[in-house]
Each structure stands twice: as C-alpha cells, then as structure tokens.
Amino acid sequence: MSDDHQKGDAHTHDHPIDWREHGVKIIPGNSLDPNTAQTPGMNRAAAINRARAGAEKIWAGTVVIHANAKTGAHHHGDLESIIYVVKGRARMRWGERLEYVAEAGPGDFIFVPPYVPHQEINASPDEALECVLVRSGQEPVVVNLDIEPVEKPEGVLWKDPIHR
DSSP states (O other), rough: OHHHHHTTEEETEEEEOOOOHHHHOOGGGHHHHHHSBBBEEEEEEESSSHHHHHOOOOEEEEEEOOOOOOOOOOEETTEEEEEEEEOOOEEEEEEEEEEEOOOOOOOEEEOTTTTTOOOEEEEOOOEEEEEEEEEEOOOOOOOOOOOOOOOOSSOOOOOOOOOO
C-alpha cells in the first residue's frame, strides 16, 4: 500500500477522488425504480445498480410476490443471490428434481449459490411475500430448466428487475 493510502488520501493518477460524487449513496425506499419489466402477480423495483448508484459488482432491489405465486424451475448461472424476507412466508424448492424444500419468514436470509436449480414459492394463500434481493452481478442471467416441478408453477416468474 502506498503512503498516500495509508494516510487516508485517495488519489488516482495524481488527481484527488471526488468523494461527494463517488462516495456513499442513499437510495430512499420511496424512490425505487419500478420502470422494469413486470410480471403478473408481482411487483419489482431496482434500488442499487450501475445506473442508479454506480454499483459495478452487485445489484439490489425489492420483490413483492402476490399470494400463492410460484415460479418455474430455473437457475441464475454463476450469480450468487441473497433474499431477505421482510414480510410473508417464502418456500424454496431446489435440487435436480426440486426435491429439497425449506421455508423462510420475516428476518430470515436465503442464500442461493450459483447454478442451483430452484423454485420460489409464496407459501401464503392470502398474504403478499415482500423481499429484498441482492445479486453478485448485474447481468440478467436466468436459465429456465425443464424440470417437472413438485409444486406446479402458476405462470408467474419471480424475477428481479435485471432478470427480465
């Protein structure tokens, strides 16, 4: 590490970094971007991405899944996903035949590793499922799989704004 960095001075090619422009960004919850492809049964909004915050390596947003919605089997390539359940009950199925199942409620985190075949389900017949989603990249990777799901999808794909 250079002496400049040890002292806390940040310079790139002898020019100081404009921390006002390239520093911390606050994205108010009431200003998320709903201008994304929408799917019947759910509402999505982007919070942190390249365009809104200058993020390069992660993406974050919200997903609201209507009661009883189920996705088809899919994976997200080499992306890692973290889902934080704010309200409602999420049921996750995963595996070669979606043979594994677990549920998560408010305050729980769900980690989906790269290439894991999975299906997201709103486990409640009458309450919306509200989640925060964080992905390890911004590329819209979604690979739909030809797996006969244990719980039949209802034509509602649970995708965030970068996975149209």
